[in-house]
Amino acid sequence: MGKYDFDTLINRKGTYATKWDRMPEGNDKDALPLWVADMDFPTAEPILKAIHDRVDKGAFGYTYYGDEAKNAVTGWYLKRYGWQVENKDVFFCPGILPGIALLLNILSNEGDGIVIQPPVYHLFALKVKNNNRKVVNNPLIYKNGRYEMDYDDLDKKLTDPNNKGLLFCTPHNPSGRVWSEEELKKVVEIAKKHKKWIISDEIHADTVRKGIAFTPAAKLAGDYVDEIITLTAPSKAFNIAGLKISNLVITKKEYQDIYNYWVNDKLHIGGVNPLAMAANIAAYTEGEEWLEEANAYIDGNVDYCMEFFKKELPKSTPVYIEGTYLFWVDLNNYESDPKELERIMKQEAKVALNDGHIFGQEGNGFQRINLACPRPLLVECLNRMKDALVK
Numbered sequence: 001m002g003k004y005d006f007d008t009l010i011n012r013k014g015t016y017a018t019k020w021d022r023m024p025e026g027n028d029k030d031a032l033p034l035w036v037a038d039m040d041f042p043t044a045e046p047i048l049k050a051i052h053d054r055v056d057k058g059a060f061g062y063t064y065y066g067d068e069a070k071n072a073v074t075g076w077y078l079k080r081y082g083w084q085v086e087n088k089d090v091f092f093c094p095g096i097l098p099g100i101a102l103l104l105n106i107l108s109n110e111g112d113g114i115v116i117q118p119p120v121y122h123l124f125a126l127k128v129k130n131n132n133r134k135v136v137n138n139p140l141i142y143k144n145g146r147y148e149m150d151y152d153d154l155d156k157k158l159t160d161p162n163n164k165g166l167l168f169c170t171p172h173n174p175s176g177r178v179w180s181e182e183e184l185k186k187v188v189e190i191a192k193k194h195k196k197w198i199i200s201d202e203i204h205a206d207t208v209r210k211g212i213a214f215t216p217a218a219k220l221a222g223d224y225v226d227e228i229i230t231l232t233a234p235s236k237a238f239n240i241a242g243l244k245i246s247n248l249v250i251t252k253k254e255y256q257d258i259y260n261y262w263v264n265d266k267l268h269i270g271g272v273n274p275l276a277m278a279a280n281i282a283a284y285t286e287g288e289e290w291l292e293e294a295n296a297y298i299d300g301n302v303d304y305c306m307e308f309f310k311k312e313l314p315k316s317t318p319v320y321i322e323g324t325y326l327f328w329v330d331l332n333n334y335e336s337d338p339k340e341l342e343r344i345m346k347q348e349a350k351v352a353l354n355d356g357h358i359f360g361q362e363g364n365g366f367q368r369i370n371l372a373c374p375r376p377l378l379v380e381c382l383n384r385m386k387d388a389l390v391k
Helices: 045-055 067-081 096-107 122-130 151-159 181-194 222-227 253-266 274-286 288-312 338-349 375-389
Strands: 090-093 113-116 134-137 141-143 146-148 163-169 197-201 228-232 246-249 317-319 326-330 366-370
Touching: 045 274, 067 090, 067 274, 090 096, 090 253, 096 122, 096 163, 096 197, 096 228, 096 246, 096 253, 113 122, 113 151, 122 134, 122 163, 151 163, 151 181, 163 181, 181 197, 181 222, 222 228, 288 317, 288 326, 288 375, 338 375, 366 375
Parallel strands: 113 134, 113 163, 163 197, 197 228
Antiparallel strands: 090 246, 141 146, 228 246, 317 326, 326 366
């Protein structure tokens, strides 16, 4: 029994919570929401205390991203991953997706191709398209419930001079792969061979299964590190997504200067929310005990899901997720039409999940389930799914 309680469901209704108060189109208001990637766990006590202490200061004027915040970030990277990062290379951004959009504008021009690896977080493709770039797919290879990268195809895609770089996801969402050092080195080698950059979204780095080691891509890049920009945040692992803070690692001076121009001079979004900065510091300096307990609880939810699908929905293929808290399950043997599967989940099972088809056609027939919730909620969700699929 740990110090923290993850079994009690906190009531988020009526708080303008996207997950609970704004259901996906097609879901009834009484659907069980296990979709958008935030937690239904109480935020870690050290973070809550830090926010309360900051509130007690009684003033919320303009706030800059100071050394204390950067020290917390670099200290966390060194302690957790043995990754040495200098403070001068850490930059604030009000979110991973704004960061990706900014970097696409910094590193490429309209009409350029950007490589992504579907089935992948659906807003990757949207950000590429909405910034007038071209989506270039390097699909993952799916075999026997596990995903691998297609290096030959990646090499081919990055050979094209019109394709400027790779928008990379590690740990991968929704496949749950935590890429090994060997796999990461292959990706860096291919990028280096063709002199292409990598934008590495590592927002789920802190949520991995027991016995699985996460390695930042830039840590293995050697003399090519300047062409890898890493995006991280405490938002997913520590349940503070609504506070809007992320931390970017940019080592190339040219990229740093352009980034600062966009953030401070062009868009004027460089000021940090004072409560967000307090939370960021507390997460990385005092939140480790809570994180370890949360990850252990999520491990239990992953194990429960694996057993449930194998026993109760034996025609399914549950994917063992090495990282993230977003479970990925293949239900094609129950319903292969992605739109019909979506209808069944929303109207018959009455669960709000993420439909696999939004992650690319490679996700057709899959569902993504958010496991960062009390187990009783998860159990109810899975039983609803079973009742709707087994008739």
